[in-house]
Amino acid sequence: xxxxxFLTSLVVSSAVMADQGxxxxxxxxxxxxxxxxxxxxxxxxxxxHEGHVESLQLxxxxxxxxxxQRVVHLNGTREVIRKGDTVTCYLPDSQSVVVGTRRxxxxxxxxxxxxxxxxxxQYTFDIAGHGSVAxxxxxxxxxxxxxxxxxxxxxxxxxDTKLLxxxxxxxxxxxxxxxxxxxxxxxxxxxxxxxxxxxxxxxSFTWHDGKDNSKTEALPSSWHISKMPNGFKITGRSKQxxxxxxxxxxxxxxxxxxxxxxxxxxxFNAESQGFIGASRMGAVNIFGSVLDDHHVTVVGEVPRKTVxxxxxxxxxxxxxx
Amino acid sequence: MQxxxxxxxxxxxxxxxLSAFLDxxxxxxxxxxxxxxxxxxxxxxSCWERYxxxxxxxxxxxxxSIHDGFADKVMSAIxxxxxxxxxxxxxxxxxxxxxxxxxxxxxxxxFAIAASVAALAVVGVQTLYHEETTxxxxxxxxxxxxxxxxxxxRVATAKPVIRQSGNSGIxxxxxxxxxxxxxxxxxPPLKRNYPDKSVDPKLLKYIVNHSQIASGxxxxxxxxxxxxxxxxxLQGGTNQVQR
Numbered sequence: 001x002x003x004x005x006f007l008t009s010l011v012v013s014s015a016v017m018a019d020q021g022x023x024x025x026x027x028x029x030x031x032x033x034x035x036x037x038x039x040x041x042x043x044x045x046x047x048x049h050e051g052h053v054e055s056l057q058l059x060x061x062x063x064x065x066x067x068x069q070r071v072v073h074l075n076g077t078r079e080v081i082r083k084g085d086t087v088t089c090y091l092p093d094s095q096s097v098v099v100g101t102r103r104x105x106x107x108x109x110x111x112x113x114x115x116x117x118x119x120x121x122q123y124t125f126d127i128a129g130h131g132s133v134a135x136x137x138x139x140x141x142x143x144x145x146x147x148x149x150x151x152x153x154x155x156x157x158x159x160d161t162k163l164l165x166x167x168x169x170x171x172x173x174x175x176x177x178x179x180x181x182x183x184x185x186x187x188x189x190x191x192x193x194x195x196x197x198x199x200x201x202x203x204s205f206t207w208h209d210g211k212d213n214s215k216t217e218a219l220p221s222s223w224h225i226s227k228m229p230n231g232f233k234i235t236g237r238s239k240q241x242x243x244x245x246x247x248x249x250x251x252x253x254x255x256x257x258x259x260x261x262x263x264x265x266x267x268f269n270a271e272s273q274g275f276i277g278a279s280r281m282g283a284v285n286i287f288g289s290v291l292d293d294h295h296v297t298v299v300g301e302v303p304r305k306t307v308x309x310x311x312x313x314x315x316x317x318x319x320x321x
Numbered sequence: 322m323q324x325x326x327x328x329x330x331x332x333x334x335x336x337x338x339l340s341a342f343l344d345x346x347x348x349x350x351x352x353x354x355x356x357x358x359x360x361x362x363x364x365x366x367s368c369w370e371r372y373x374x375x376x377x378x379x380x381x382x383x384x385x386s387i388h389d390g391f392a393d394k395v396m397s398a399i400x401x402x403x404x405x406x407x408x409x410x411x412x413x414x415x416x417x418x419x420x421x422x423x424x425x426x427x428x429x430x431x432f433a434i435a436a437s438v439a440a441l442a443v444v445g446v447q448t449l450y451h452e453e454t455t456x457x458x459x460x461x462x463x464x465x466x467x468x469x470x471x472x473x474x475r476v477a478t479a480k481p482v483i484r485q486s487g488n489s490g491i492x493x494x495x496x497x498x499x500x501x502x503x504x505x506x507x508x509p510p511l512k513r514n515y516p517d518k519s520v521d522p523k524l525l526k527y528i529v530n531h532s533q534i535a536s537g538x539x540x541x542x543x544x545x546x547x548x549x550x551x552x553x554x555l556q557g558g559t560n561q562v563q564r
Contacts, residue, residue: 029540036542047547054551058543069542073550080546087533089549100533143540153539167541180543210530240534243526253534260538262531274523281520281528282548288524297524299531301539 025125025141028157035162038062042195043134043185044074049178049282056180061191068196079198086211090198097202098243101212103236103253122146122231122256131156133165134182143258148172149229149306150259151283161187169283172303177283208243223250223265227313229306231256240264254300254310261300261310268293278304287311528552 042059055074061067072079077092085102128142138156145152156166166181225234235255239248242264249266268274274295275288287307288297291314298311520528532545 033540045543045547047543047551049551052551054547056543056547056550069546071543071546071550076550078550080549082536082542082546087536087546089529089533089546098529098533100530102536103534155540164541167539167543169539169544178544178547180541180547210533240530242530255538258539260531260535262527262534264527264530275521279520279524281524281552283544284528284531284548286520286524286527297527299524299527301535301544 025127028127028139028141028162029125029155031162032155032157032164035158036060036164037067039161039163039187040189040191041161041163041185041187042191043182045071045180045182047178047180048176059191059195061193061196063190070196070198072199077200079200081196081198083196088198090200090202090205092200092205095204096206096208096243098208098210100210103212103238122150123152123258128154131166133158134185136160136165136185138165145172147229148303149232149309150256150302151177153258156181158185163187169301171283208241210241210243212238212240222316223252223263224315225252225254225263225310225313226315227309228254229256229309232261232310259300259302261298261302261307263310263314264297264299265291265294265314266297268295278308280304289314291315525552 040061040063042057045056045058047054047056057072057074059068059070061069066084067082068084069082070079071081077090079090081088081090082102087100087102089098089100091098122145124142124144124146126142126144128140131138131140133156137159139159141155141157143153143155151172152170154166154168154170155164157163158165163185165185167179168176169178171177223237232254233256234252236253238251240251241248245266247266247269249264251265252263254261254263274290275286275297276290277288279286279288283301284299285302285304285307286297286299287304287310288295289311290296294316296311296314298307300307300310529549532549536542536545538545
């Protein structure tokens, strides 16, 4: 096993791990990411957040046509279907369908293959123990943030298939912000295509198509973020078409490789209804602010102080990022 | 604080207890207490809706992957529930897995897949938890025919998510016909009996967009879709624009 060498000795001490430990975690997380993408599986999931419990059903199919995943709310009618990087949300209760593009390119796998030591400043990875989920033996991986600007995670990884059986988002005082867990899981050779199609016809619904097109003009990199927590970088820029807006909005995705934060910047116009200040939906924090004649909205699964810092650090001009 | 679903009395602590329960780590008594506590007062129907998923799978035959201890715990807990909470066998469901030859759909005989009468009936998620059941209760057809996105007619063979509880007298759901005069836009605001600082509807489009873009963040491709499908805040806002 290739020994990991920490590049600087001033790496936060909590990040020091035995070579074998970190190698083990890296290997396991790599396998997990691979399993999540390549296997065919389906099951029932409970989603727990802020004391509420929801039941979902999940189907994941991977074949020559690519990867598809469908998540259905079992107490409601909504569902989210992802085909490759196109994510379609069916919302029958508001008779709308929203289409978007997945752009989180810094998938955990991609980052980790470059060496876990790159995360050393931000997170500490460890094997935390073993457990049982949906009747399967699992290895528990803990991901502990090294500062207060991001959340932590715990992953229960199936020892057999390496699928992610249970996942927990841990807040800055150790509380469980969100958790998903399979209560049933079946890994199969094939899943009928029908299971990856929406149960509702969206034909009569209002469609909001926010897909990124490759032909979208490149966003002039005129927006900068002067202050971000350690390890966060702007990893993508685009224009996003939002529902009910005639003008696309300028967009940046900011990530530390594990957490993601979206930054929306739009010019005030007649349609503007800007939100200012902090808000939250579960584990997702939002912060809105004003920059000259623009409105900035920052959204992410990070603590409020992080979205606030980013929102208040957006600037225009030729300043260095 | 937040929006979302109706387990008023369930605290984070109970969430952790539930978590342990799912792991098969709680004793029988504690499991029963947990379910009883979750189901007290007005949240009976919403609470049971969640657990019907588990009980359904138990009745239609256990998939091999279900943890044996877990099944026992759920069944024993269910058996001790007051009768009114026991799930009524759906009049429209045939349950037996053997009716289906396809090994995959066989599993789904007892599973509730999302409601299929989309074009004509809109099930307002919020009405599940509405304290005033003023909306009429309509009968959900057991099979509905609709045109799938591929243009082919499809018949939904799975029973709808929302089931009539029949004899118990407690409707499990209300349905609202989506004629233009009773669209969800005109639906009265959901009343809550706990302090609730709702997410500003203006923010919802950002949350949905972010969730789509960031699918896969946090090492998991399920948090993002889970947030979208479960949020009761994602009701039709005032900004819908007809295509």
